[in-house]
Amino acid sequence: MDKEESLRVLQKIYEEDPKDEETKVLLVPYRDRVTKVPIRPTPQSKLDQDKTHFPLLPPSAQHKPNIDLSFLRQLRAILLRIVLPPGSWDGKGASPLWRSREVGVLTLHSAFLILRTVLSILVARLDGRIVRDLVRGDGKGFLKGLGLWFALAIPSTYTNSMIRHLQSILSLGMRTRLSRYVNDLYLSSYPNLRYYRVSAHGPTSTAPEGAEGKDPKEPPKTPGGLDGVEQYITADVESWASAIAGIYGNLLKPSLDMLLFTSQLSRSLGVRGTVLLFLNYYGTVAILRAVTPAFGRLASVEAKLEGEYRRGMGRVGRESEEVAFYNGGYRERDILTKAYLRLIKHVNSIYKIRIAYEWTEDFVIKYLWSAAGYALIAVPILFTRTKRSLGLQTTPGDEAREKAGRDEAVAGRTETYISNRRLLLSLADAGGRLMYAYKDLLELAGLTTRIYTLVSTLHQLPPLETPVIQAGEEIADPEAIVLKNVDVRVPGGTEENGIQEMDLVSDLTLTIKPGEHLMITGSNGVGKSAVARVLAGLWPAFGDSPAIHRPSPSSSEIQNNKFRKTLFVVPQRSYMVTGSLLENIIYPDTYNDFLKSGRTEDELQGILESVFLGYLKEREGGWATRKEWRDVLSGGEKQRLGLARVFYRRPRFAVLDECTSAVSSDVEGRMYESAKALGITLITISLRPSLIKYHTQLLTLVGEGTGKWTLQRIGTPEERLSVGREIEALEKKLADVEVWEKRVEELERMLGAEKWDPEAEKAEAEATRVGRDVETVEDVDEEPEPINDDFDESTSEFGAPSVSENGSEAVAITESMLQE
Numbered sequence: 034m035d036k037e038e039s040l041r042v043l044q045k046i047y048e049e050d051p052k053d054e055e056t057k058v059l060l061v062p063y064r065d066r067v068t069k070v071p072i073r074p075t076p077q078s079k080l081d082q083d084k085t086h087f088p089l090l091p092p093s094a095q096h097k098p099n100i101d102l103s104f105l106r107q108l109r110a111i112l113l114r115i116v117l118p119p120g121s122w123d124g125k126g127a128s129p130l131w132r133s134r135e136v137g138v139l140t141l142h143s144a145f146l147i148l149r150t151v152l153s154i155l156v157a158r159l160d161g162r163i164v165r166d167l168v169r170g171d172g173k174g175f176l177k178g179l180g181l182w183f184a185l186a187i188p189s190t191y192t193n194s195m196i197r198h199l200q201s202i203l204s205l206g207m208r209t210r211l212s213r214y215v216n217d218l219y220l221s222s223y224p225n226l227r228y229y230r231v232s233a234h235g236p237t238s239t240a241p242e243g244a245e246g247k248d249p250k251e252p253p254k255t256p257g258g259l260d261g262v263e264q265y266i267t268a269d270v271e272s273w274a275s276a277i278a279g280i281y282g283n284l285l286k287p288s289l290d291m292l293l294f295t296s297q298l299s300r301s302l303g304v305r306g307t308v309l310l311f312l313n314y315y316g317t318v319a320i321l322r323a324v325t326p327a328f329g330r331l332a333s334v335e336a337k338l339e340g341e342y343r344r345g346m347g348r349v350g351r352e353s354e355e356v357a358f359y360n361g362g363y364r365e366r367d368i369l370t371k372a373y374l375r376l377i378k379h380v381n382s383i384y385k386i387r388i389a390y391e392w393t394e395d396f397v398i399k400y401l402w403s404a405a406g407y408a409l410i411a412v413p414i415l416f417t418r419t420k421r422s423l424g425l426q427t428t429p430g431d432e433a434r435e436k437a438g439r440d441e442a443v444a445g446r447t448e449t450y451i452s453n454r455r456l457l458l459s460l461a462d463a464g465g466r467l468m469y470a471y472k473d474l475l476e477l478a479g480l481t482t483r484i485y486t487l488v489s490t491l492h493q494l495p496p497l498e499t500p501v502i503q504a505g506e507e508i509a510d511p512e513a514i515v516l517k518n519v520d521v522r523v524p525g526g527t528e529e530n531g532i533q534e535m536d537l538v539s540d541l542t543l544t545i546k547p548g549e550h551l552m553i554t555g556s557n558g559v560g561k562s563a564v565a566r567v568l569a570g571l572w573p574a575f576g577d578s579p580a581i582h583r584p585s586p587s588s589s590e591i592q593n594n595k596f597r598k599t600l601f602v603v604p605q606r607s608y609m610v611t612g613s614l615l616e617n618i619i620y621p622d623t624y625n626d627f628l629k630s631g632r633t634e635d636e637l638q639g640i641l642e643s644v645f646l647g648y649l650k651e652r653e654g655g656w657a658t659r660k661e662w663r664d665v666l667s668g669g670e671k672q673r674l675g676l677a678r679v680f681y682r683r684p685r686f687a688v689l690d691e692c693t694s695a696v697s698s699d700v701e702g703r704m705y706e707s708a709k710a711l712g713i714t715l716i717t718i719s720l721r722p723s724l725i726k727y728h729t730q731l732l733t734l735v736g737e738g739t740g741k742w743t744l745q746r747i748g749t750p751e752e753r754l755s756v757g758r759e760i761e762a763l764e765k766k767l768a769d770v771e772v773w774e775k776r777v778e779e780l781e782r783m784l785g786a787e788k789w790d791p792e793a794e795k796a797e798a799e800a801t802r803v804g805r806d807v808e809t810v811e812d813v814d815e816e817p818e819p820i821n822d823d824f825d826e827s828t829s830e831f832g833a834p835s836v837s838e839n840g841s842e843a844v845a846i847t848e849s850m851l852q853e
């Protein structure tokens with residue numbers, strides 16, 4: 034694949050699937066070719082069905098994950114609703130589990146695990162047989178045993194590597210399934226916008242349904258409340274997937290081993306031995322349970338601290354330039370060191386807690402079990418020997434037979450001993466693994482709680498609903514944006530979280546008709562952007578009976594797929610997307626949308642020119658150039674690109690939230706005119722009075738905790754028209770000045786005279802006189818005569834001014850010059 038092809042693929046990202054319009058085929062450049070990965074987003078119907086399976090956990094369960102019923106419920110919900118069901122969800126109901134790829138891998142994995150246990154038993158038996166043949170001096174049998182040994186080695190080693198491979202495949206598959214599901218849920222569009230509302234410190238909106246103490250009548254008070262969502266979605270999902278894939282093998286294999294080895298052993302151990310064996314198991318479990326710390330909670334705290342540290346590092350990377358301007362490296366290092374030390378302290382404490390646990394575990398599994406093993410093996414051997422020594426009395430003639438019989442008995446006992454010992458060692462190993470699995474299971478409980486908390490919080494965030502103007506209520510102009518009795522307030526404000534609960538704007542009622550451009554002004558922090566958030570539906574509208582109306586596209590517009598988005602907001606902070614220059618202009622559309630819309634690159638160039646960025650394509654090396662645009666473009670360029678998006682989309686209404694603050698006034702003005710010419714009604718948030726002239730309404734927010742506002746009309750259309758005419762006439766006259774100046778130059782050249790400038794001559798004469806006068810003033814300044822000295826107390830009057838008449842005149846002239 035050449036460079037151009039690779040750029041094209043990167044630009045295109047995906048193809049439509051002709052068989053299924055929901056499915057997108059992702060194009061992933063891999064080595065020299067493009068791999069196609071079909072992606073079908075989780076259907077809304079499935080997400081709706083799943084919501085009931087993920088109720089929120091009570092806070093106590095979030096903080097104390099343990100192996101209990103709640104853990105099993107959480108695990109079941111994640112496994113059966115997300116990770117295991119077949120990928121091709123048709124939305125009608127649950128497809129049979131056996132159709133799932135993950136279930137297939139799991140079955141194969143289980144088959145290999147069983148095979149390995151069976152092979153282990155065979156190896157143990159063979160081991161005993163080989164040693165028996167050796168003791169017996171049976172060379173033929175020994176060689177046969179050796180041949181069988183190698184024959185068993187091949188499937189045994191293959192089985193081991195397959196188990197490891199299938200475990201990795203299973204882990205990766207589960208991670209992919211879970212990640213896709215969580216991404217579909219998290220990166221949801223309006224009215225969910227979960228990525229915007231779920232975080233604890235971000236712009237919060239509403240409490241998840243079912244949150245404790247929530248009264249359905251009350252406006253929601255507490256935020257979504259998840260801190261460090263990125264840690265949950267990236268690291269925790271990965272850790273959970275490998276933990277669950279590992280735990281399956283770690284639990285199934287030793288359990289199977291224990292079961293099969295115990296049944297094998299009990300054959301030679303007899304009832305007494307088997308009872309002793311079980312007593313041994315019971316004692317071990319009791320001891321280890323007593324010394325096992327709360328690994329689940331420890332794992333969950335570790336994941337949280339890890340997330341905090343990572344987030345801090347990410348922040349410095351993202352905002353490196355700002356930090357560099359402040360030379361804030363040392364400060365950031367302190368902050369990050371603190372986060373790191375918290376993490377390390379926690380990890381260290383886990384290690385310390387583990388010492389006691391692992392010491393006990395080692396002692397119990399390795400030594401206690403081995404000792405018990407010797408004792409158990411001794412039972413049949415010693416028992417058989419005693420019986421023999423007591424009961425078998427032979428005659429001297431049978432001596433040879435007796436010796437042969439004794440040898441046979443020794444060989445038999447050796448075989449039993451070797452087989453049993455191997456089985457017991459395997460049993461001890463299985464026991465050890467099971468104990469480790471118990472610890473892993475506790476850690477899995479911690480991770481499961483985190484994943485469950487993520488999924489349930491995302492599911493239970495209620496969608497943002499805009500209170501619409503009821504049918505039957507009068508809307509003068511359905512094409513207008515109407516706000517009625519809307520209180521604007523930071524959502525989720527409570528006394529505990531310190532977010533103010535009072536209204537930023539109270540009882541806001543206004544109508545923005547098409548063509549009636551609105552400017553919103555008011556001092557900093559008064560709530561101007563907050564109004565935009567309510568208009569765009571990011572924040573809910575509060576109040577007794579608030580209502581918002583936004584025009585919707587007509588059915589014919591929808592049919593022709595030619596409708597214009599109602600409202601497009603250009604935010605205060607410019608956002609640059611990872612991708613090509615072209616993708617940055619058409620954001621949030623994709624390249625495929627662009628191709629489908631039939632719009633052209635020439636059109637895009639025109640748009641760039643109208644925001645005075647015509648040079649950008651050339652400078653950056655074409656439309657497909659991919660760069661870190663956030664760093665490459667200047668502040669003003671980023672703002673202009675934000676406006677280019679408005680020109681590309683041509684919405685009916687555009688909210689421009691101080692998005693031209695870094696653009697020069699003349700350029701700003703021309704961009705405003707272009708936007709208006711495209712039929713876009715502007716809602717500008719700004720503190721620049723120079724922008725007022727482009728608007729017809731002015732909304733001023735008073736602030737100071739009053740929630741008051743005023744709405745004024747900016748001149749009548751007639752007034753604006755007459756002012757417009759005057760401006761036009763003056764501009765014409767100004768244009769003539771250039772022609773006159775040229776004419777004067779021509780005349781001077783014709784006369785061949787030195788340039789005579791009457792104004793300059795006059796100014797020169799004046800300056801000579803003033804120079805003299807200023808000197809006089811300076812003299813006066815050098816020896817000032819205090820005015821108070823002239824105060825005659827007897828007459829209570831000021832005496833004659835000590836400055837000469839000339840001097841006072843000079844002061845006046847100097848002042849007027851300064852003013853000039």
Ligand SMILES: Nc1ncnc2c1ncn2[C@@H]1O[C@H](COP(=O)(O)OP(=O)(O)OP(=O)(O)O)[C@@H](O)[C@H]1O
Binds near residue numbers: 564
């Ligand atoms: N997510 C949030 N959490 C808590 N408070 C918030 C949040 N978002 C905004 N606020 C508060 O709401 C108030 C209004 O904010 P807003 O962004 O609307 O101000 P603004 O009028 O646009 O100010 P500026 O002119 O500085 O942009 C501010 O006091 C701000 O601190």
